[in-house]
Amino acid sequence: MSGEFDGLVAVVTGGASGIGRAVAEELSARGARVAVLDVKGTEFVCDVTDDGAVRGAVAAVAGRFGRIDVLVNNAGIGAQGSVAGNDDAEWLRVLDVNVVGIARVTRAALPYLRESPYAAVVNTCSIAATAGLPQRALYSASKGAVLALTRAMAADHLGEGIRVNCVTPGTVDTPWVGRLVDAAPDPQAERVALAARQPHGRLVAPEEVAHAVAYLASPRAGSTTGIELPVDGGMSGLRLRPVTS
Structure with a gap:
């Protein structure tokens, strides 16, 4: 790899x-030393809704590696339903993870990012931030906030040498999407429908999103900040004519 x-x-x-x-x-394949923060299954266990846990985990990473140059705010949870489909507690829970979680982790990492000559933050947003999707009111609200937050952070920290961008995937073939598909009355039909929603006719691969994140985080993208980078098979920008026989 390029290194x-x-x-x-x-x-x-x-x-x-x-x-x-x-x-x-x-x-990691491109040369970074990577610290994974997650609620389980990793060395740096961290719940992004717990400010103490976040600060402790970020400090532990900096103590182990001596620096932090790149932060990828990817932790998030999904939600289904119209605006009336979730109670107040669920609204607050999703926003706490998807939006305030980004603020908590970034806030904790800022002192280290300010010391890096190549500081970059990449937030995982979603096509749901820019396109109206049915039965995704809460999730869309959270990702719309992520998009706005990304732009505001980019403006706030540009003078400190910290670039902030976000990636906006379409429907990605992840375990969460797999669980949604499996829970549908007709899982096969649901998977076909989700694939067809993207103009290129399939779900987005996680590796494709990862390549986009790597670009945004790379020192080679030093003039790229405050943007959203779609990885959605054309969903956000293309308006194709229906195929007729």
């Missing part, structure tokens, strides 16, 4: 599975 991350330390939240795991593996 553009040689000597750099990356923190990936929610990195034990799915997109986060693919990101951790990609950054």
Whole structure:
């Protein structure tokens, strides 16, 4: 691999599975030393809704590796239903993980990022932030907040040499999506429908998202900040004509 991350330390939240795991593996393959933060299954156990746990985990990473250069805020949870489909407790739970969790981890990492000549933050957003999807009101609200937060963070920290961007995947073939498919009345039909929603006709691979994250985090992307990078098979920008026989 190119090794553009040689000597750099990356923190990936929610990195034990799915997109986060693919990101951790990609950054490691490109030369980074990667610390995975997750609620289980990793050396740096961390619940992003617990400020004390977040600060402790970030300090432990910095103590182990001596620096933090890249932060990938990937930890997140899903939600289904219309605006009336979840009670207040569920709204607060999802927003706490998906939005405030980003703020907590970034806040804890800022002192270390400020010391890096190649500081970059990449947030995992979603196509749900920019396209109205049925039965995703709460999830869409949380990811819309992530998009706005990304831009605000980019503005706040540009002067400190910290780049902030986000990646906006379409429907990715992750364990969470797999569970949604399995719970559907007709799992095969549900998978076909989810695949067809993307113009290129299939689910997005986690590795494809990881490549986009690696670009945004790379020192080679030093003039890229405050953007959303779609990885959605054309869903956000293409309006294809229906295929007729």
